[in-house]
Amino acid sequence: MPPHLPDPVQYAVPAFIVLVFAEMLVARARDKSRYEPKDTLTSLSLGFGSTIAGVILGATMYGIAAWVYQFRFFTIGWAWYWFVIAFVLDDFAYYWFHRTAHRVRWFWASHVIHHSSQHYNLSTALRQTWTGFFSLSFIFRLPLALLGFHPAMLLFVGGINLIFQFWIHTEVIDRMPRWFESVMNTPSHHRVHHGINPRYLDSNYAGVFIIWDKMFGSFVAERADDPPVYGIVKQLGSFNLLWAATHEWIGIARDIWAAPGWRNKLNYALMPPGWSHDGSRDTSEAIKQNWAATRAEREQNAWKRRTSSSSAGDQAAAQSPAG
Numbered sequence: 001m002p003p004h005l006p007d008p009v010q011y012a013v014p015a016f017i018v019l020v021f022a023e024m025l026v027a028r029a030r031d032k033s034r035y036e037p038k039d040t041l042t043s044l045s046l047g048f049g050s051t052i053a054g055v056i057l058g059a060t061m062y063g064i065a066a067w068v069y070q071f072r073f074f075t076i077g078w079a080w081y082w083f084v085i086a087f088v089l090d091d092f093a094y095y096w097f098h099r100t101a102h103r104v105r106w107f108w109a110s111h112v113i114h115h116s117s118q119h120y121n122l123s124t125a126l127r128q129t130w131t132g133f134f135s136l137s138f139i140f141r142l143p144l145a146l147l148g149f150h151p152a153m154l155l156f157v158g159g160i161n162l163i164f165q166f167w168i169h170t171e172v173i174d175r176m177p178r179w180f181e182s183v184m185n186t187p188s189h190h191r192v193h194h195g196i197n198p199r200y201l202d203s204n205y206a207g208v209f210i211i212w213d214k215m216f217g218s219f220v221a222e223r224a225d226d227p228p229v230y231g232i233v234k235q236l237g238s239f240n241l242l243w244a245a246t247h248e249w250i251g252i253a254r255d256i257w258a259a260p261g262w263r264n265k266l267n268y269a270l271m272p273p274g275w276s277h278d279g280s281r282d283t284s285e286a287i288k289q290n291w292a293a294t295r296a297e298r299e300q301n302a303w304k305r306r307t308s309s310s311s312a313g314d315q316a317a318a319q320s321p322a323g
Contacts, residue, residue, distance in 0.1 A: 002152040003078060008159040016166055020122045026172050027121065034171060038239040040123045045241050046113060047126030057133040065142060065151035074148035086149050087157040088209070090141065094161060095212040097140035098205040102284075106269045109248035110135035116244055118231040120194055125169035130245045164208050165190075185210045188222045195228030198291030201284040233274070233287070248273075 027034040076082050101111035110129040117124045132138070141158070145151055167173075168190040176186045185206045193204040203220035206212050213219035222228070236244060255268040255276075264277040274283035282290070 002150050005152050005156040008156065009162055012163045012166070016122070016126065019167070020126075023122045023170060023172055030172075034119060034121055035123070036119055039117055039119050040121075042239045042241060042244055043117055043123040043127035046130070046244060047128050049130050049241075049245065050128035050132075053130045053133070061133060061138045062151055062155065064138070065145045065154065068142050069145045069148075069151055072146055072148040076148040076150070076153075078150075078153070082149070083153065083157060086144070086153050087160060089144055089147075089149075090154060090157045091161055091206075091208045092212060093140050093144060094158075094207040095205050095216075097137060098207065099216075099218065100140070101137065102202050102205070103272050104270055105248075105252060105273045105275070107135050107137060108273045109252055110137060112232060112248045112273075113245060115194060115232050116236045118235060120169065120171055120191060120228070120230045122166065122169055124194075125166045131249065161207050169194075181210075183209065183211055189213075189219075191228045192220050192222045194230050196231055196233055197226055197229055198288050199223070199226055200228060201233075201288055233284070 024035055076086075097107075098111075101107040110131045113129045114124075114127050117127055129135075129137075141154055144154055165185070168185055168187045170187050171191065173187045175181065175188050176184075180186065181188065185204075185208055189204045189206070189210050192200045195201075200220055203218050204210065204213050205218055210219065236247065238244070252269055256265045259265045259268055259277055267275060267277065272283045272285065274281050274286070
């Protein structure tokens with residue numbers, strides 16, 4: 001029998017609320033635009049709805065994990081070091097879920113809710129999906145149950161992971177010490193993840209350990225000369241709660257209905273967000289490529305102007321009389 005493990009998120013909720021209000025006060029003193037009342041209310045309401053969905057469907061997801069656990073390769077115990085190992089492996093699984101959630105539209109339809117705010121503050125951390133069960137996002141952690149980690153342990157370390165990710169949703173903290181930034185996810189790294197600047201798209205998927213992004217080529221550092229702009233490429237444009245929770249699912253349904261042929265219909269769910277059968281839209285990859293090409297062209301033109309100006313100066317100096 002597994003030991004009784006508390007839900008760490010339940011204990012953290014009061015601290016979340018206190019920290020949101022504390023950040024509001026700091027933001028009000030520094031820059032009132034960091035908090036927009038309607039946006040904050042939408043984020044908090046989405047968080048409340050996500051909690052309700054978790055209560056309703058959490059038992060089903062736990063039951064699926066318990067069923068998979070029956071076929072485990074090993075029986076892993078409850079010593080403290082197994083919790084540490086489970087935490088690291090769970091974060092690794094989260095990285096691949098998160099990366100897939102940005103690269104496959106079906107998973108993005110749930111995850112986009114978290115990115116739909118044009119503000120970046122602690123209330124944004126609570127802006128969570130209502131449809132995670134429907135999108136099957138929990139399947140990324142099932143291999144850990146198959147490996148032999150008990151679902152109760154996975155639920156516990158997953159809660160710790162979620163708590164860690166709360167504090168990185170802020171602009172109040174600039175940078176952490178270099179040694180910390182090199183290993184751990186931080187507000188700076190996660191601001192990049194929420195940025196819609198072409199430089200920042202589809203990067204920094206880490207939950208706790210930024211080393212996964214560095215290992216798998218998805219890390220981008222925040223730059224002072226390119227401050228993040230938040231939201232989604234096609235901004236939500238509404239504070240309507242139901243639209244915020246379901247707009248991408250509605251978009252998928254519309255595209256599938258109008259798409260010619262079954263392959264195109266399937267691709268509107270499985271290809272990256274922004275994919276279209278006729279090329280009329282841009283994926284994030286296309287946006288980055290276009291941005292890089294434009295940037296390279298600007299740099300080349302600037303180099304030509306500098307060399308042309310330098311050559312003209314040399315000629316003028318050569319033609320001028322000596323002495």
